[in-house]
Amino acid sequence: MLSSLGLAALFGILGTFVAVLCTSLLKVAGLPGSLIVRAGTRAGKTPVVRGGVALTFLIDAFLVLTFTALVVRTIHAMIESHRGLPTWPLWLAGWYVATAPVLFGGKHLPGAAARDASDVAFALALPMVGLAYWVFVRWPGAMDWGWSWVPAVRF
Numbered sequence: 291m292l293s294s295l296g297l298a299a300l301f302g303i304l305g306t307f308v309a310v311l312c313t314s315l316l317k318v319a320g321l322p323g324s325l326i327v328r329a330g331t332r333a334g335k336t337p338v339v340r341g342g343v344a345l346t347f348l349i350d351a352f353l354v355l356t357f358t359a360l361v362v363r364t365i366h367a368m369i370e371s372h373r374g375l376p377t378w379p380l381w382l383a384g385w386y387v388a389t390a391p392v393l394f395g396g397k398h399l400p401g402a403a404a405r406d407a408s409d410v411a412f413a414l415a416l417p418m419v420g421l422a423y424w425v426f427v428r429w430p431g432a433m434d435w436g437w438s439w440v441p442a443v444r445f
Contacts, residue, residue: 297372298379305361305387312357312391319353320346347414352436354419358388359437362426367442381427388423392416 323346330338
């Protein structure tokens with residue numbers, strides 16, 4: 291039987307691997323917006339560039355919040371199956387795992403413009419995910435607004 295810290299460490303390690311996969315999915319999901327931004331940049335059309343950035347942000351935000359809901363639901367399932375253990379280590383590990391796709395994203399972007407756009411997205415996405423995580427933890431019913439279909443992974 292794992293202690294609360296051991297369970298949190300296991301969740302953090304396994305969750306990091308899943309977060310890396312989620313980061314790859316975010317990069318693929320951002321391709322349509324990236325193509326729009328590239329076309330708008332070449333044509334010198336600022337509204338098109340902004341539209342592409344907004345599209346990418348909306349798609350990526352939905353996916354990152356879906357991952358956050360998955361993390362919270364999984365931790366709830368872990369707490370139910372391991373009653374009596376302190377929960378704070380799991381919630382802290384979950385906070386790290388939920389924000390990991392944002393933290394890992396944009397590490398290898400080519401060009402200064404791409405890195406600047408990544409910095410702006412990071413500045414918006416990290417607080418959004420961190421806040422959403424704690425909202426989902428405190429008020430689990432909030433996940434039903436857009437993520438009621440997200441299952442809990444039980445292990």
